[in-house]
Amino acid sequence: xxxxxxxxxxxxxxxxxxxxxxxxxxxxxxxxxxxxxxxxxxxxxxxxxxxxxxxxxxxxxxxxxxxxxxxxxxxxxxxxxxxxxxxxxxxxxxxxxxxxxxxxxxxxxxxxxxxxxxxxxxxxxxxxxxxxxxxxxxxxxxxxxxxxxxxxxxxxxxxxxxxxxxxxxxxxxxxxxxxxxxxxxxxxxxxxxxxxxxxxxxxxxxxxxxxxxxxxxxxxxxxxxxxxxxxxxxxxxxxxxxxxxxxxxxxxxxxxxxxxxxxxxxxxxxxxxxxxxxxxxxxxxxxxxxxxxxxxx
Amino acid sequence: xxxxxxxxxxxxxxxxxxxxxxxxxxxxxxxxxxxxxxxxxxxxxxxxxxxxxxxxxxxxxxxxxxxxxxxxxxxxxxxxxxxxxxxxxxxxxxxxxxxxxxxxxxxxxxxxxxxxxxxxxxxxxxxxxxxxxxxxxxxxxxxxxxxxxxxxxxxxxxxxxxxxxxxxxxxxxxxxxxxxxxxxxxxxxxxxxxxxxxxxxxxxxxxxxxxxxxxxxxxxxxxxxxxxxxxxxxxxxxxxxxxxxxxxxxxxxxxxxxxxxxxxxxxxxxxxxxxxxxxxxxxxxxxxxxxxxxxxxxxxxxxxxxxxxxxxxxxxxxxxxxxxxxxxxxxxxxxxxxxxxxxxxxxxxxxxxxxxxxxxxxxxxxxxxxxxxxxxxxxxxxxxxxxx
Numbered sequence: 001x002x003x004x005x006x007x008x009x010x011x012x013x014x015x016x017x018x019x020x021x022x023x024x025x026x027x028x029x030x031x032x033x034x035x036x037x038x039x040x041x042x043x044x045x046x047x048x049x050x051x052x053x054x055x056x057x058x059x060x061x062x063x064x065x066x067x068x069x070x071x072x073x074x075x076x077x078x079x080x081x082x083x084x085x086x087x088x089x090x091x092x093x094x095x096x097x098x099x100x101x102x103x104x105x106x107x108x109x110x111x112x113x114x115x116x117x118x119x120x121x122x123x124x125x126x127x128x129x130x131x132x133x134x135x136x137x138x139x140x141x142x143x144x145x146x147x148x149x150x151x152x153x154x155x156x157x158x159x160x161x162x163x164x165x166x167x168x169x170x171x172x173x174x175x176x177x178x179x180x181x182x183x184x185x186x187x188x189x190x191x192x193x194x195x196x197x198x199x200x201x202x203x204x205x206x207x208x209x210x211x212x213x214x215x216x217x218x219x220x221x222x223x224x225x226x227x228x229x230x231x232x233x234x235x236x237x238x239x240x241x242x243x244x245x246x247x248x249x250x251x252x253x254x255x256x257x258x259x260x261x262x263x264x265x266x267x268x269x270x271x272x273x274x275x276x277x278x279x280x281x282x283x284x285x286x287x288x289x290x291x292x293x294x295x296x297x
Numbered sequence: 298x299x300x301x302x303x304x305x306x307x308x309x310x311x312x313x314x315x316x317x318x319x320x321x322x323x324x325x326x327x328x329x330x331x332x333x334x335x336x337x338x339x340x341x342x343x344x345x346x347x348x349x350x351x352x353x354x355x356x357x358x359x360x361x362x363x364x365x366x367x368x369x370x371x372x373x374x375x376x377x378x379x380x381x382x383x384x385x386x387x388x389x390x391x392x393x394x395x396x397x398x399x400x401x402x403x404x405x406x407x408x409x410x411x412x413x414x415x416x417x418x419x420x421x422x423x424x425x426x427x428x429x430x431x432x433x434x435x436x437x438x439x440x441x442x443x444x445x446x447x448x449x450x451x452x453x454x455x456x457x458x459x460x461x462x463x464x465x466x467x468x469x470x471x472x473x474x475x476x477x478x479x480x481x482x483x484x485x486x487x488x489x490x491x492x493x494x495x496x497x498x499x500x501x502x503x504x505x506x507x508x509x510x511x512x513x514x515x516x517x518x519x520x521x522x523x524x525x526x527x528x529x530x531x532x533x534x535x536x537x538x539x540x541x542x543x544x545x546x547x548x549x550x551x552x553x554x555x556x557x558x559x560x561x562x563x564x565x566x567x568x569x570x571x572x573x574x575x576x577x578x579x580x581x582x583x584x585x586x587x588x589x590x591x592x593x594x595x596x597x598x599x600x601x602x603x604x605x606x607x608x609x610x611x612x613x614x615x616x617x618x619x620x621x622x623x624x625x626x627x628x629x630x631x632x633x634x635x636x637x638x639x640x641x642x643x644x645x646x647x648x649x650x651x652x653x654x655x656x657x658x659x660x661x662x663x664x665x666x667x668x669x670x671x672x673x674x675x676x677x678x679x680x681x682x683x684x685x
């Protein structure tokens with residue numbers, strides 16, 4: 001039982017980060033109907049930004065750690081806006097394929113610029129969150145880092161739901177998502193809404209990057225590739241374009257991975273995780289929480 | 298696509314050289330012939346990428362050896378010229394580099410690599426061209442099995458596995474063992490196999506075995522399973538990047554018994570990433586600067602004054618690989634590939650800084666190894682284990 005609960009904790013902390021990254025994929029897809037493949041590298045840049053900010057900010061306290069995280073989030077939000085403005089906006093209205101290829105190009109650009117600045121040697125990420133471990137429920141271990149991961153993910157999720165459902169800009173986002181022509185007819189500035197979406201998604205990726213680096217304090221320019229792929233799967237699993245779906249998908253994927261890794265079949269973790277995706281998509285083609293829409297001709 | 302192009306480029310260049318050489322009766326130095334002047338020695342190393350720490354150390358050792366040899370006038374009245382190429386720690390690069398160094402630069406021998414998988418890539422090229430290759434620190438047995446031109450100056454994994462099993466029994470007093478293997482590297486899988494064989498042969502029991510892949514960051518699931526099983530110690534035959542994280546996560550889960558592993562642990566990053574979690578852990582390696590031997594003391598001093606740091610095992614082996622090659626060229630009296638090969642194969646009791654080297658019939662080095670403990674953020678000598 002202890003082992004089961006421990007795997008549950010392990011899986012949830014992994015899944016929480018997948019969820020944060022998945023949100024970025026899903027938001028951009030929800031509004032622009034395209035997969036932003038550079039998102040996983042914004043996640044990586046977030047971790048590196050945190051690494052740099054931590055050098056100048058005293059960080060061995062909750063406050064300092066949060067400040068580093070906020071700065072990294074702001075930095076990546078800006079980066080997201082710049083990427084959208086320079087790479088995606090000129091192509092808006094072109095074929096989806098062109099934008100997709102551009103996204104892959106941006107992804108390679110971010111990876112290699114980071115490689116150029118920091119080289120490929122893994123860097124040790126500073127301790128942003130003071131370390132402490134707790135033993136609960138008869139031997140299940142949970143660390144302060146994991147608790148912060150849960151807390152930050154929960155807070156960001158709730159904040160995001162609130163922004164999307166309760167604020168003016170959220171209403172505008174949903175309007176653009178439904179029908180961008182109609183939205184601009186009623187006076188919504190599509191460009192601004194899209195910029196805002198990118199800023200929000202990239203900030204979440206940065207938060208994910210910092211939390212990931214705090215859990216696994218060794219960062220390198222390719223660190224985003226695998227979690228990014230997993231988060232993309234999580235977004236599809238939950239129903240791409242659907243915010244609670246992305247969170248659900250992330251948590252599910254984290255749990256599947258954790259339980260498979262702890263079993264004899266650890267070599268097949270990815271195979272099993274992706275097989276689960278295929279199975280779910282066979283029975284629910286739009287993902288767990290996605291709504292299936294008939295394409296109108 | 299790009300891979301094919303880069304594979305093809307050196308060959309195309311050689312073909313072009315041959316065509317040009319055919320037109321004019323001059324030798325352009327292409328095609329691998331040693332044309333006098335400096336003795337060209339090729340080196341390929343992971344100077345950047347995920348095993349950069351190893352590649353850099355090894356390269357510094359080799360560089361120091363070449364400098365020392367040249368300051369003493371070289372061998373056969375000729376100086377050495379070291380041609381170093383970076384393989385980026387990537388699969389596929391070493392083959393291209395070996396081809397380039399042999400056919401375009403005409404090196405007389407090739408030094409490299411640290412990682413067994415990359416030494417294995419270059420070995421067939423060296424064998425085909427009859428150019429001796431000396432791997433400083435690839436410990437997988439398969440490397441020298443490629444052919445009779447492939448040598449190494451380090452011990453091999455069966456010996457390391459055996460020594461670690463003895464250490465687990467005698468020093469750690471362990472009877473039940475947990476093993477966590479990196480299934481993505483030949484090194485880790487091989488070492489785990491030899492360790493398990495030796496450990497069970499001496500009456501121990503492997504109670505749990507878990508697997509991960511290089512590049513993984515989360516090991517808590519595997520460690521949770523390991524913790525639930527009954528074991529006295531955890532054997533992790535992986536590389537330092539993952540081992541640091543594994544140790545941290547093991548301690549976070551409340552695993553208190555010692556972790557230990559092989560020479561893949563050897564890097565300052567182990568302590569930087571692992572922090573307090575790796576304190577009291579052990580690993581086996583090729584050399585310790587704490588060994589009191591005049592050759593070692595001299596080497597440590599020279600390395601310190603050149604690079605400002607204490608040389609690690611990779612540096613010592615990089616140094617030994619170049620020194621052994623120079624010694625063999627001197628004994629052969631020529632840089633001719635087959636003759637240098639024969640001289641290398643006849644090496645007996647060569648005084649390397651990482652132990653006395655005798656090359657056995659399988660072109661592997663028979664030599665002692667050392668066990669180190671991580672204490673106060675440093676690596677300290679526990680004991681030396683000699684080959685039986």
